[in-house]
Amino acid sequence: MFPKIITFCCNWCAYPGADFAGISHFKYPVNARIIRVMCSGRVDPGLVLEAFISGADGVMVMGCHPGECHYEHGNYEAERRIKLLRYLFDKYELGGKRLRVEWIAASEGRKFAEVTADFVETVRKIGAFQEKAREILEVMKDTFYGERLRLALGAASRALDSGADGEKYEETLKKIAEEEMKKYRVLQTLRKEGELCVRVVAEKLGLSLRETFDCFLDLKHEGLIEEGDIGEDRYMIYGFVRGER
Amino acid sequence: MGGDKLAILICHCNGEIDNGIDVSELSEFANSLSGVVKEHEYLCGRAGLEFARAFLKESEANKVVLAGCSPRTHRGIFLRALSDFKGLIIEHANIREQCAWAHEDRRRATEKAKVLLRMAVHRVLELELLEKIKLDITPSAIVIGGGVAGMQAAYDIASRGFKVFLVERSKELGGRVARLSSTFPTISCGICCMHNCPNCELTPKIEEIYAAENIEVLTSAEVVSAKGHLGDYKVKVRMGEEGERELNVGTVIIATGSKTFDPKRIPEYGYDAFEDVITAEEIEEIYLNERLKGGDKLVRPSDSKIPKRVNFIQCVGSRGLKPASNPYCSITCCLYAMGHARKIKELYPDAEVCIHYVDLRSPYRGFEEYYNAAMDSGVKFVRGLVERVEKRGERLVIVYENAELRKMEEMETELVVLSVGQEPSENTAKLSEMFHVGRDIDGFFMELNPRFLVEEVTGVYVAGSAIGPRNIRYAVADGKAAAENAIRLMEQGFFEKEGMVPEMDEEKCIKCATCFEICPFGAIELTKEREMKVVEEACWSCGICAAECPARALNLKQYKDEQIFTELNACLSF
Structure with missing residues (x-):
């Protein structure tokens, strides 16, 4: 079946909203499968x-809906993370529209059905992922499971509560995410191809020598390569994945 | 997991599910999974639950998937009916609301039902039995706000033998009701004075509150902070010169009332500009002041003369009639305006009294009659929105629409009374954060859905106009209901909650304190050694910490990464 859609629903608003669509017999395509979580804030980009x-x-x-989160700010956390992920999807041409955050109240059965139908159509139009997508997705997963980006994301409420500029913060997040993507792409290349030198990796990935070198250094610092x-x-300088020589 | 015995129960829901999917095909598919399978016509009925019990006993299953209706509505029924099966883990495949009822194509819906069932089966096999967390409930309560709702709640709780701290911000108990010159339709004094007059409002009696053995009244006191969780809150109260005091309570009742709309936000009504445009609260003050001087009398502020013409403007700040207004109806203003109008006619039969309204609402036994009596007494009711109040020379003029005649009219007047509505009081946001009570779109505390009460006990209840505009008797009834909830909890003495809390891998933890910062409920403690510690009692099971933890050292039980992966895989990889 194409397209396959996963919908993470929070226990308090969206999941009962989906139930309400059924109760009211508002029909929507079978493509969407719901995974219930307590809060949308539980949805780690890694899971996505x-x-x-x-x-x-x-x-x-x-x-x-904003301001109605059962856990105060879980929905904002979810939105911030997915927004960033969406940005990367667009940047790496995976189709940012494959990702969506929606606010559904328990009474919004109709909205649930409409949004789901619309999303299925949107994804259908984008089409299936290309062959190479999987590799990028893997790198992205490493990025979002990586400590550095998670630290930056986790600092959000602290930063924004203490009056940081929201837009600037977002730009910083994007910058960090892109740097991390580079780093994990280098790691992925070394994982796949074994021991390589900076020059070769830079060529393969279309990166400058300098930035590839920095990636090597970071990876070495984190103990991921030797x-x-x-x-x-x-x-x-040659590098290889730790413990793999 | 090894050693698990899985049972699958598929419900037809009296044919409801058969209408949308082919249940026998689903049943066949279920047989290909790793458990024993049975179907039932109507699982949540009495016979169905007996059937389920017999099946689970016979199959000795420790895990069961119920394929049928939504866990949101029916999980409680099964949890109760199967509560004596210790060690049984129940999971649901929502094939009714989210499948049979939701899709047009029966064929494809049946295929989806299979996927949902497989997801539930794979998930339940990953789940571990959670240990319940038992919370002791300290047998004392704090009631924040000494208005009629708070007083009633305090009185009820205390009379059941529990200690109550009644905290009031101002010097006196009684709240807004104590500042009313009279209440309608009974025309009695606002707050009961112990004289037990026959037409007294049904408000709690201040003296009884002071006299009650279990109530400690703290006036001129304000709540500054709160720590803790259900059953054990430490609430810090600042009390004027006496300094701060920490109260340890098991339950909390918030009855902080509302404030009235500030009419300066509708400048065309001239509240800021003209002395003789006053609010309904101020007319009460005038009466109360005059009463101190010896008798009922209405004088206008500018020259202390008795006004010969009084105009009331309704819905000031309510029902979205002006851009600055709140969208909702404030419930009380129609009645109090009619009451004041009648009173003026009684005191000064020659005075002209006019009420400008858009819709009149008097929806309660006795209120409609009251409205009729007001008309009979000569109060004029003019339908239409007031455009502005202005001054021409020394004269106050009100310009208004007469909707019946469909034209604009104007009238000279001597006193304008603005029937201001109710709004959330200033401290609502602060208290909402302190005690984790949600607020609705208008900024009032959220009314709890009674259905959630069982699974969502917080020990914090809200009463009176802190939830939304209330009249006196509703506020008092709220106080009683909130007290009842708190009493039930304290009489039980403990509460058991599901152990759906994060587990911490201390080896992975990098001590960054992200979880400590991000947890909305203070359920992560930062110890002096800079270790993170999960305070299970305070946890609300959202899992935000797990999604956020930079080192991925935290995982929410029941929604662990691996458990969600399993579900994802069961859904996607077939």
Whole structure:
């Protein structure tokens, strides 16, 4: 069946909203399968990426309307993360529209049915993922499971509560996410191809020597790769995934 | 998991599910999964529950998937009916609301039902039995707000033998009702004075509150902070010069009332500009002041003369009639305006009294009669919106629409009374954060859905106009209901909640304190050694911490990453 849609619904608003669509017999396509969580704030982007990697074509996260979250700010957390993920989806040409956050109240059965139907159509139009998508999704998963981006995301309420500029914060998040994507792409390449030097990896990924070198350094600091042989210059430093030589 | 015995029960819901999907095909599919399967016509009925019990006993299952209706509506029924099956884990496949009823195509709906069933089966096999968390309930209560709702709640709780701290921000108990010169339709004094006059409002009696053995009245006191969780709250109260005091209570009742709409937000009514445009609250003050001087008398502020013409403007700040208004009806204003109008006619039969309204609402036994009596007494009712109040020379003029005649009219007047509506009081936001009580779209505390009460006990209840505009008797009834909820909890003495709480992998924890910062309920403690500790009692099971933890050291039981992956895989990889 195409498209396969996973809908994460919070226990308090969206899930009963979906029930209400059924109770009122508002029909929607069978493509959407609901996974219940207590709060939309439980939805880790890693879970969303896991869904895509397992074969989903679109993922929706549904929570309570702003200000009505049963857990005060869980829905905002969900929105912030999915927004960032959406940005990366667009940047890497995976189709940001495959991801959506929606607020559904328990009484909004009609909205649930309409939004679901519309989303299924949207994803149908985007079509299936391309072959190479899986690799990017894997890198993204590493990125969102990585400590650095999670620390930055987790600092949101602290930062915003203490008056940080929301837009600036978002830009910073994007920047960190992109840097991390680069880093994990390098890691993925080394995982796939074994020991390579900076110069080769840079060429393969279309990155500059300098940024690839920085990725090597970061990966080494985090203990994810080890340093191998050294050639004529620093861009000839070889790296390999830790413990794999 | 090894050693699990799985049972699958498929419900037809009296044919409801058969209408949307082919249940026998689903049943066949269920047989291909790893458990024993049975169908029943109507599982949540008495016979159905007996059938389920017999089946579970016979199959010795420790895990069961109920394929049928939504867990949101029916889980409670099964939990109760199967509560003596210790160690049984129940999971649901929602094939009614989210499948049979939701899709046009029977064929495809049946296929989806299979997927839903497989997801539930895979999920239940991953679930572990949760240990219940038992919370002791401290047998004392704090009632915040000493108006009629709060006083009633305090009185009821105390009379059942529990200690009550009644905290009131102002110097006196009684709240807004104590500031009313008279209440309608009984025309009695606002707050009961112990004289037990026959037409006294049914409000609690201040002196009885002071005299009650179990009530400690703290006036000029304000709640500044609260810590803790259901059954054990530590509430800090600031009490003027006496400094701060920490109260340890098991239950909390919020009865902080409302405030009246500030008519400056509708400048065309001239409240700011003209002395003789007053609010309904101020007319009460005038009466009360005059009463101190010896008798009922209405004088206008500018020159202390008795006004010969009084115009009331209804719905000031209510029902969305002006851009600055709130969208809702404030319930009480129609009646109090009619009451004041009648009173003026009684005191000064020659005075002209006019009420400008858009719709009159007097929906209670006795109220409609009261309205008729007001008309009979000569009060004029003019339908239509008031456009503005202005001054021409020394004269006050009111310009209004007469909807019956479909034209604008104007009238000279000597006193304008604005029937202001009710709004959330200033401290609503603060208290809402402190005690985790949600607020609705208008900013009032959220009314709890009684259906959620069982699964969602917080020990914090809201009463009176803190929930929304109330008249006196509704506020008092609210106070009684809130007290009853608190009493039930305290009489039981403990509460058991599901152990759906995060587990912490201390080896992975990088001590960044993200969870501590992000938890809305203070359920993560930061110890002096800078270790994170989960305070299970305070946890509300949202799982935000698990999604946020930078080191992925936290996982919410029942919604662990692996458990959700299993469900995802069961859904996607077939």
